[in-house]
Amino acid sequence: MIILSTKYKTWRCGLCGENVIEGQRFLFLRSLGFVHLECLIEKLSEKNLLSRDIIALIDSNEVVTYSIIRLKQAEIMSSDNKIRETIMSLRKELEKKSAVLSSELERFL
Secondary structure (H helix, E strand, O other): OOOOOOOOOEEEOOOOOOEEEEOEOEEEEOOOEEEEHHHHHHHHHHOOOOOHHHHHHHHHHHHHHHHHHHHHHHHHHOOOHHHHHHHHHHHHHHHHHHHHHHHHHHHHO
């Protein structure tokens, strides 16, 4: 994996209050904002809420989120405007899909 120098965005975890850094395992939930994946899983485990459906949604969203980060890196790497626009378009579509998965996850929570 090639990682070019880039400034990563940071947010506060809606559960633990620590920094969430773009590229870490995280999710965005409307009710909590950005949350570390581990914090969410821990909280759901404490409340015995980790059903197969919730785990499937979390795992799916993690894959999409990771893909978004990699596509952002590819945008930075690309020197061709058309290629960069194609990659950006795909990233934006995945961001929409991530929002759908997050909404579905919140429905279960």
